[in-house]
Amino acid sequence: MPELPEVETIRKGLSKLILGKIIARVEILKPRLVKYDTNGFVNKLTGKSVADIQRKGKVIFMRLSSGDFLIARLGMTGQLVFGKGNIKEKHARVIIGFKDTSRLVFNDTREFGYLHLADPQEKKRIEEKIGIDALDPKFNYEYLKYILRNRNGMIKAFFLDQKKISGIGNIYADEICFDAKIRPNRKIQSLNDTEIKKLYNSIIRILKLSVEKKGTTFSDYVDASGNKGEFQHYLKIYKKEGKPCSRCGGFIKKTRLAGRSTRYCESCQK
DNA sequence: CTTCTTGTTACTGA
DNA sequence: ATCAGTAACAAGAA
Numbered sequence: 001m002p003e004l005p006e007v008e009t010i011r012k013g014l015s016k017l018i019l020g021k022i023i024a025r026v027e028i029l030k031p032r033l034v035k036y037d038t039n040g041f042v043n044k045l046t047g048k049s050v051a052d053i054q055r056k057g058k059v060i061f062m063r064l065s066s067g068d069f070l071i072a073r074l075g076m077t078g079q080l081v082f083g084k085g086n087i088k089e090k091h092a093r094v095i096i097g098f099k100d101t102s103r104l105v106f107n108d109t110r111e112f113g114y115l116h117l118a119d120p121q122e123k124k125r126i127e128e129k130i131g132i133d134a135l136d137p138k139f140n141y142e143y144l145k146y147i148l149r150n151r152n153g154m155i156k157a158f159f160l161d162q163k164k165i166s167g168i169g170n171i172y173a174d175e176i177c178f179d180a181k182i183r184p185n186r187k188i189q190s191l192n193d194t195e196i197k198k199l200y201n202s203i204i205r206i207l208k209l210s211v212e213k214k215g216t217t218f219s220d221y222v223d224a225s226g227n228k229g230e231f232q233h234y235l236k237i238y239k240k241e242g243k244p245c246s247r248c249g250g251f252i253k254k255t256r257l258a259g260r261s262t263r264y265c266e267s268c269q270k
Numbered sequence: 271c272t273t274c275t276t277g278t279t280a281c282t283g284a
Numbered sequence: 285a286t287c288a289g290t291a292a293c294a295a296g297a298a
């Protein structure tokens with residue numbers, strides 16, 4: 001579920017809820033979802049606290065008081081929910097209990113996400129493998145044009161590839177293409193400067209608006225306090241197949257692209 | 271029963 | 285080397 005706006009909402013929420021709290025115990029319910037060794041994971045967390053929380057693309061980096069990083073990848077259905085007392089979570093995979101008895105629970109129904117403890121060198125290495133964050137101030141129109149040069153895939157596949165730009169997933173890729181009036185299957189080389197500019201503006205507009213609305217809740221996504229997002233009420237194309245296009249009344253078609261379901265308006269997206 | 275799902279990676283073939 | 289398509293991880297909804 002979580003793409004950039006959802007992960008950013010979680011990051012902001014956690015930053016208000018857990019910074020400085022001393023970790024008293026760590027319960028690993030699904031060892032497979034902890035990289036890499038279970039004992040080291042518990043030992044390196046116990047007695048430490050989270051000093052600050054960063055994000056790049058869809059990845060959360062929690063810097064510990066020790067200097068190590070607790071890295072969270074949420075996959076499709078991962079959640080990081082803070083709570084007090086006993087929370088009955090059916091799909092809890094890791095529970096981090098704080099000294100004051102509050103706790104942070106990593107839930108993940110489909111188990112595609114994982115937690116990872118890394119020293120500063122490894123954290124840097126992981127961070128460098130991820131492309132520029134789509135809301136990084138350094139990501140401007142010239143930057144997008146630069147990373148698109150010499151490429152010739154379909155624009156949506158490019159957006160989904162986290163090594164080029166990070167943070168855009170299947171929902172926002174379709175919403176961005178719709179907003180820019182560009183078909184998701186357009187070849188990169190066929191895009192002129194005006195179209196690249198429109199795509200750039202749409203990336204920023206859509207992602208910022210969704211961060212404002214605290215992300216999209218379709219099924220699993222909740223923020224660090226367990227609340228749903230609001231951006232699902234603003235979606236224009238995702239899951240709208242069969243309905244008339246809100247912009248032009250045209251037919252919204254569903255296809256498959258880069259292995260993912262893809263929606264676009266046959267009339268106003270060129 | 272089937273097909274679908276917000277992510278990522280490995281593998282295949284072109 | 286680059287690109288497109290598929291399966292795999294696993295669980296649940298329709």
